[in-house]
Amino acid sequence: MKEYILAALLLATPVAAQENPLQNSPTWEDLRASVLGIEAEVPLDEAVLDLDAPIRAHEAAIVPIRLTQPADAPPVQAVTMVIDENPAPVAAEYSFGPAMMPLDFEFRVRVDSYSDVRAIADTGNGNRVMAGRFVKASGGCSAPAGKDMAEVESTMGQMRWKSDSQDGRTVGTLMIRHPNFSGLQRDQVTLLNIPAHFIDRLEVRQGDELLFTMQAGISVSEDPVFRFAYAPNGQPIHVRAEDTEGNRWDQTFEAVNG
Numbered sequence: 001m002k003e004y005i006l007a008a009l010l011l012a013t014p015v016a017a018q019e020n021p022l023q024n025s026p027t028w029e030d031l032r033a034s035v036l037g038i039e040a041e042v043p044l045d046e047a048v049l050d051l052d053a054p055i056r057a058h059e060a061a062i063v064p065i066r067l068t069q070p071a072d073a074p075p076v077q078a079v080t081m082v083i084d085e086n087p088a089p090v091a092a093e094y095s096f097g098p099a100m101m102p103l104d105f106e107f108r109v110r111v112d113s114y115s116d117v118r119a120i121a122d123t124g125n126g127n128r129v130m131a132g133r134f135v136k137a138s139g140g141c142s143a144p145a146g147k148d149m150a151e152v153e154s155t156m157g158q159m160r161w162k163s164d165s166q167d168g169r170t171v172g173t174l175m176i177r178h179p180n181f182s183g184l185q186r187d188q189v190t191l192l193n194i195p196a197h198f199i200d201r202l203e204v205r206q207g208d209e210l211l212f213t214m215q216a217g218i219s220v221s222e223d224p225v226f227r228f229a230y231a232p233n234g235q236p237i238h239v240r241a242e243d244t245e246g247n248r249w250d251q252t253f254e255a256v257n258g
Contacts, residue, residue, distance in 0.1 A: 060140030096212035110140035207235025
C-alpha cells in the first residue's frame, strides 16, 4: 500500500472532470498501468459487482460507498478501491471471506475533487471486473478534523459493534474511533499541518473464519464505519486494527447466532 501511495503521488496531475463516469482518462490510464499494474482495460459488469455513491457528496470527507452483488454473482475475493483524482488514488485494498458473499459492503471515503470512484474486483483465476460512479466533491482530504487533539488522544482505537437482520441477512456494523489524518489537514489551533496518521490495516474475523481485511491509505474517512452482510457461524467477532504509528487495538464482540 505504501508503494502505491508514493507512485500515485508522482503520477497525480489534474485533469478535467468527466461527466460520464468511468470513461478513459489520462489519470486512469496512468493509474491502471503504472500503479495497479493492469495492462488491459477492466470491463464493467453490474451482473458481478455494482458501486453506489452520491452524485454530489454532501460532505467530501465522509462520502458513503456501497458495493453490492446479485445473489447469483460469482464470489469476489478482493477489491481495490481507486479515487482517480485523490492525492493518493489507491484508497484501500479489501479481501473477503466466503461468509461475506454475495457482497453487500459499505464504508466511507474522502474525495478531494470531482472524480471517478472505482472498485476493481478480483473474482479469481485472474478475472477482474470494475464498478464505479462519478462523484462531485472537493476538499475531502484536507477537510478539518472533527475533534480537537485531546479528544483524539482519549478516544483513539475505541470500537463499537452491532448486528441486526435486514432483508433476510445478518448485517454487522463496525465503528472505530480514529482521526485518520491524511497529512493534508491543519490543526485549527496551531494552524500547523497535522502529520499523516491513519489506520492502515484492519482484520475482522468470526472465530477463525475471515470476514474481511483492509489495507488502507489516506482516503478512508475519519472514525471509519463498516457495514456488511455476512453469514454468522456462532463464533465471536474479533477485530484487529493497526495504524501507521504502530498502535494496535484488538477487541472481541459477542457471538451472533444464525
